[in-house]
Amino acid sequence: MAQFRVCPDSGFYFDKSAESLMKVNAVAGAVSLLIAGVLALGVILTRWQEVHLLPADLFYQVLTGHGINALIFWIIFFEIAILYFASSTLLRTRLAAPRWAWLGFILMVVGAVMNNVAVFQGNSSVMMTSYAPMQAEPHFYLGLILFAVGALIATFVFFGTLVIAKDDQTYQGSVPLVTFGALTAAIIAVFTIACGAIILVPTFLWSIGYINHIDAEMYRIIWWGLGHSSQQINVAAHVSVWYLLAGILFGARPMSEKVSRSAFLLYIFFLQLACAHHILVDPGISAEWKVFNTSYAMYLAVLASLIHGLTVPGAVEVAQREKGLTKGLFEWLRKAPWGNPVFSGFFFSLVIFGFIGGITGVVMGTEQINLIIHNTIYVPAHFHATVAVGTTLAFMALTYLLIPVLFRRALFLPWMAKWQPYVFSAGMTIMILFLLGAGTLGVSRRHWDMEFTGAALSFEYPGTAYMMMAVGAIGGVLGVLGGAMYLIVTVGSLVFGKKLEASAGLLQSFGVPLSSGVYNVAQPEQLPMAPKLAVEQHGSGGFEAPGTFVLAMALLVCFVVYYFINWDYLASVWPIS
Amino acid sequence: MTSYLPPSERIWWKVPVGKQEIIWIGIALVWCLIMFFMMPYWHVFGKQNLSNEAYQTTPAKFQARVDEMVAKYQVGEEAGIPIVKPPVGSDVYLLGRLWQWYPILELEKDKSYRIHISSMDWQHGFSLQPVNINLQIVPGYEMVVTMTPDQAGDYAIVCNEYCGIGHHSMLGKIYVKEN
């Protein structure tokens, strides 16, 4: 029989078995982030040419470990916790098949450990992409396969939980928007993991000698079905987290259910086509395939992101205006709780993802523009804006909420938590902007030595490129510090944080709701529908959220200008056809 | 308190959408279409486009092509690598292998060459610097790119796909001469 406890402030019901699973997955994610963060320091201090910390073999090994732990293990463990939260907790239902969920978790842990062992042993420095025909040890691939199987089981537990909630009628009408966003993420996860299986299983068999040839181009196409789609899981997941945090922090409602859900639907239809971003300068692929896929069929998934970019902050603005913060365009934003890391983390994640990650992503995913960007350090700079700030920081912000609500602990060192999003965002933004610059000057990614020591021939990058790598590295070190602050707060809270027995008002200064620890509910009441809104107009000229509209237009202007600057740059290189 | 609660209206699909969102969706859609049509536009009017001309090949076959060209048109040697000056407009063969680009090419400014590139072993990245043209070089596939160097000078080919421990030392050269 399922047992629930209810959180007195947020009204969330936690199913006991779902709760433990959320906890272990979140913790496993944090451990992966710790490994990734330590390795990040090695990576960035080596790419800072004047420091050049690690020898070549160690650098490539550390970079492989950094990429896999950060991008795959940290994010996917955390996403599984989010899937369980968005299904079981938000729908007030028991988790489907908790034993399977545990099995999935164990497989993921075993897989992650196995893969890390392979990387640390040193014969699998193949980068996370492990492009055939370069070969890693068999347990490198086997670890990834086990991890993927575990994640697939978890995804099906999520689907099963949706079915149970519907059958038990724990809610009326449609699932909440946040759950719908999580569903989008889960759908993308299924395709992602299927691609992973299709390519990694034969690759594993090849590594143990059962298959003697893996076609390198076939590998690239299918591997990116895994590699890029997993980033799309992140997008869907962190957009859902944004909506969730906007709701919890401000009581924000979606400006329009129809618009927000349709935007998620566009993701389901088109987002995954963009795996083609990685194949734009490959041999033999037609322009039709490239243009159709790289543009998500006419940029319809970009349209969806632009919609969320308006409706997420717009929802916050509307909610703030309803509370009377109506002065001017931006009083709602100025008077937002900037000292609350749940808010600042959420907001920086949104802004940096949109302004930097989104714009650079679309620009470099343009078929021809990719010619001047592919495999330069511009690429890691872009995806640190999307996953390392967009996704990671959104998850960090959510963690500050989960520590009291899910783990029922008081935050350890709240002042550190308060500054963490600032330090992390500032550091990462500096790193990202300067590495974008270095990439524009042609500096390669995954490259140990921009001086080409030991090469028979020679080439020198301009001094500016060195300067940009150095400043970027300083930003990166600051970013690692911000990551460390997150882990100190999180681990500290779990180990030393005051246990919260009931709603104790300890964290009210952060506006974080508190949980009770008594599992005394067998069947929660049916989830209420959102209260109806007495239609009111707060904004000017029929605009509910004029400040957000101005921000959105600013984004668009940056986008258009930067987009055409890059065409102009492309036009200046050698004609090729 | 509503983004994580079921929608307040049973039939939320029919709740009218605000003016602001409609305007934004309209603007965004127009921008998306502009970006989409820029790509075919560039195929017609732009000068930097890849064709999909490519062949399935093998390292041995491709090596034979390269050797044949080197034997015919070698004009010098640098650091043990032959410098080759192929005829204007001809098919030029360039291979990537652990860890060098072979051979060194000497081209004439403003003339077009059909450059065939392939890898003998792992994947490599063709990154022409400081022009900054980047291509993925995949073993088993021979990619054909027509290039028209429009400035004289010394250019380097940096390998920008990780290809093992010597990756950072994999440099090639293209010399572009005034004619």
Add this chain to the structure above:
Amino acid sequence: MPQEDNVPKPERIPFFQRMLDNPFLLLFIGVAMPTVFYILWGIMEIATIPVAE
């Protein structure tokens, strides 16, 4: 619910809303789209690359 005296049956849910409420239909679409356009078409592209003489 409207206060008027008519509408004995609740109004039918529009097609799009029903589609958005059906997770397994969405799952099918979400897997089919990239499988067809990205994977299958992509594999066709590679498979049709001619062999060098």
